[in-house]
Amino acid sequence: MSEEKSRPPQDRPWESGWAPDTTRAPGTRRLWLAGALALATVTASVTAITVMNRESAEPTPQAAEPTTLSSSAPGGLISFATPSEGGSAKPGAGRAHPSPTPASSAPSASPSPEPRTTAPEPPKASTAPSKRPKPPSSPGISIRAVNFPDRYWRVRDGYVRLDRIGSGSEQREDATFQRVAGLSDSSCYSFTTADGRYLRHRSFVLVANRDDGSSLFRKDATFCPRVWSPSGTLSLESVNYPGRFLRHRDFQVRLDPYEHSHQYHSDASFQIVPGLD
Numbered sequence: 001m002s003e004e005k006s007r008p009p010q011d012r013p014w015e016s017g018w019a020p021d022t023t024r025a026p027g028t029r030r031l032w033l034a035g036a037l038a039l040a041t042v043t044a045s046v047t048a049i050t051v052m053n054r055e056s057a058e059p060t061p062q063a064a065e066p067t068t069l070s071s072s073a074p075g076g077l078i079s080f081a082t083p084s085e086g087g088s089a090k091p092g093a094g095r096a097h098p099s100p101t102p103a104s105s106a107p108s109a110s111p112s113p114e115p116r117t118t119a120p121e122p123p124k125a126s127t128a129p130s131k132r133p134k135p136p137s138s139p140g141i142s143i144r145a146v147n148f149p150d151r152y153w154r155v156r157d158g159y160v161r162l163d164r165i166g167s168g169s170e171q172r173e174d175a176t177f178q179r180v181a182g183l184s185d186s187s188c189y190s191f192t193t194a195d196g197r198y199l200r201h202r203s204f205v206l207v208a209n210r211d212d213g214s215s216l217f218r219k220d221a222t223f224c225p226r227v228w229s230p231s232g233t234l235s236l237e238s239v240n241y242p243g244r245f246l247r248h249r250d251f252q253v254r255l256d257p258y259e260h261s262h263q264y265h266s267d268a269s270f271q272i273v274p275g276l277d
Contacts, residue, residue, distance in 0.1 A: 140176045140275030145248060146233050147266040152276065153177070153253060155193055160206040162251040165276055176275035183211075183218035184239050190221050194277075201238060206246060206253040216240075233269040246270075 143153040145162055154163040154175040165175050173194050182188035183198070191199040197208040200221035211217055219240035226235045226245070236246045244255045247268035258264070 139178075140277065141179050141272050142175050142177070142274065142276045144271045144273055145267075146269040146271060148248075151251070153270075155197075155199075155208045158207055158209075160199060160208065160253040162248045162253060169277065172276040176277040179272070182222035182224070182239065184215075184222035185224065188222050188224035188239060189236065190223070201241075201246075201255045204244070204255040206255070228269060233271055235268045235270070 145151050148162060150164055151162040152165050152175045153160050154165065154171065156163065156174065163171075163175070165171050177191040177193060177199070180190050180192060183190045193199070193208050196210070198211055198217075198221040199206055200209055200217060201207075202209070202220065209217070211221070220238075222239040223236035223246065224239060226237055228234060238244045238246075238255055241255060243258050245258055245268045246253055247256050247264065248254075249256070249267060256264075256268075258268075
């Protein structure tokens, strides 16, 4: 066996002549390892920062836009269109545009009805009016309602009303008129009062006014007779408002549009009788 030489205790180096090596500081190896690790960490960090900055400076490729699959693809799936090489593909460039709706499926707009320029004619049955007669000359006439035979046209307070006429001369004079050739149409009628006023419609109400010489007045004061053949009664139609006839309503004589009703026909029917005065 080799002779083992025991190591003298270090706490008493002077006894054997051995002393610890004091030329190297304790922990030097550890310090070198720690420094190398720190340097490697710094180098790695700098490299990562440099790479990240370079990548951020480069243009980011545009995200692919989802497009619907063709009709043969399963429902609910989507695919992504490949962006163009320049990265400037516009969004939705590869998206299919919807086809226009067939014309047959669109509701067709019905043309708006044109306004009627012709007046509605009274019924052409037994109540159809015959040809307009020429106005005969008459010294004085009165006009009586068919459905109220005891009431006559009478000028009262400037308006023409349907009144009962008493025995007084003034009332009878107010209910007597001169029938003359129409101011606007000589084949029609105009009516004058004892003091020279004309019966004309104003705001569709029959009134007595002085002739102002205007074309409008002449038309407002002209009425064309429509003779009802069964009973011999007549209705009076306005020249400038065809389809509107004089009728009484609440015993006020006015100009109303024609209505195909028994009430209107009765209210618009009158008889011309000899003057009451």
